[in-house]
Amino acid sequence: MVHSEHPGQTPDIVLFDLFGVIACHQSEEGRDRLVRVADAPAPAFWKAYWDLRPDYDRGDVDGPGYWDRMGRALGARFDDRRVADLVEADIASWSAVDAAMVSLVAELADAGRTVALLSNIPEELAAHYEAEHPWFDRFRVRGLSCRIGHAKPEEGAYLWCRDALGADAERILFVDDREDNIRAAEGVGMRGHVFTSRDLLAEVLAA
Structure with missing residues (x-):
């Protein structure tokens, strides 16, 4: 149209x-991998993922900053290794x-x-x-x-x-x-x- x-x-x-x-x-496999790496309940993960995404897309926050916010929204703390794994999994899910x-x-x-x-x-x-x-x-x-x-x-x-x-x-x-x-x-x-x-x-x- x-x-x-x-x-x-x-x-x-x-x-x-x-x-x-x-x-x-995003592929279903990629989405499943992200949830596994975050070790978080899927509904809570995806709500936080999309709620926080605009600032990340706009460049107001970088990858580590985004995933730090994600961890806090989920009541968790992602260490540097977990953040790196999440960035990698996120890229793969959209590739x-x-x-x-x-x-x-x-x-x-x-x-x-x-x-x-x-x-x-x-x-x-x-x-x-x-x-x-x-x-x-x-x-x-x-x-x-x-x-x-x-x-x-x-x-x-x-x-x-x-x-x-x-x-x-x-x-x-x-x-x-x-x-x-x-x-x-x-x-x-x-x-x-x-x-x-x-x-x-x-x-x-x-x-």
């Missing part, structure tokens, strides 16, 4: 979300990618299309992707929440990307799997596509 207040315009810049579009959401979508990004870039990235992602995970995934270099602009100080759906995240791209908002098609993030992008004048499949997105981009 494509939302637009400017149906006659074809945006020439594609701004991608990462997780749920190009990279996969799978969709090869077909990686190929689509490369195809668009090779065809001369400007591609960019906007992701809610903490520093340790961002560093992992930069080190392990050469296709990250295909993005002309990388709006990583931990480095730009804004996380979706905050307006500042979209404005940062618009300004970094040096483009009018209506030239940008934002692709995300979450409706609330799409609505926020539209709020600053971008067009939006709610991602469901590579094939449907490819059709939209070819139109």
